[in-house]
Structures are given as C-alpha cells and as structure tokens.
Amino acid sequence: MYLHLGNETVIKTEQIIGIFDLDTSTVSKHTRDYLSKCEKNKEAFTVSFELPKSFILCSDGKEQKIYICQLSSKTVQKRLLSRKDANL
Numbered sequence: 001m002y003l004h005l006g007n008e009t010v011i012k013t014e015q016i017i018g019i020f021d022l023d024t025s026t027v028s029k030h031t032r033d034y035l036s037k038c039e040k041n042k043e044a045f046t047v048s049f050e051l052p053k054s055f056i057l058c059s060d061g062k063e064q065k066i067y068i069c070q071l072s073s074k075t076v077q078k079r080l081l082s083r084k085d086a087n088l
Helices: 029-040 073-086
Strands: 002-006 009-012 016-021 044-046 054-059 064-069
Touching (some): 002 064, 016 073, 029 064
Parallel strands (some): 044 064
C-alpha cells in the first residue's frame, strides 16, 4: 500500500518505521542532531514549503529516508490507519 503525504509525494506503508511530531520530538538534542545529519547526507526530503509539523522515518532495508511533512503526526497516522482498514 501507499500513503500520500502531499505535493506528489507517495511512500510505501511497509517502509514506515515511525511517525514523529516535530514539536515534541525535537526537544531532544539527539533528535535534532539526527535530523541535521540526515539533511547533510541528503536523506531528508521536505514534502511542502508550508510549516512542517511531522517527520516520517522510512527504510527499505538498504537506505533510510526522512520525509518532513506539513501534516500533523495524528493526520498521517489517521491516513495510514484508514488505508489499512480499507484493504481488510
């Protein structure tokens, strides 16, 4: 299955490791350092130019990607759950 994040960005739901709220998760210096490292290594992608509210960590087993998204983590989670329910 796929999940639409906006602005023509679609990710495979099987690759999602975590959905994180930027306001609460970036309180930790470790998370801020991790996001900075990913941006420098070109592993972070901005979905929209709007104010970012969440980031989604994905991996295909070989490489990891982070999608910085304008949607709240709750909205992304609801979209993910509604996709799973629709395919049951």
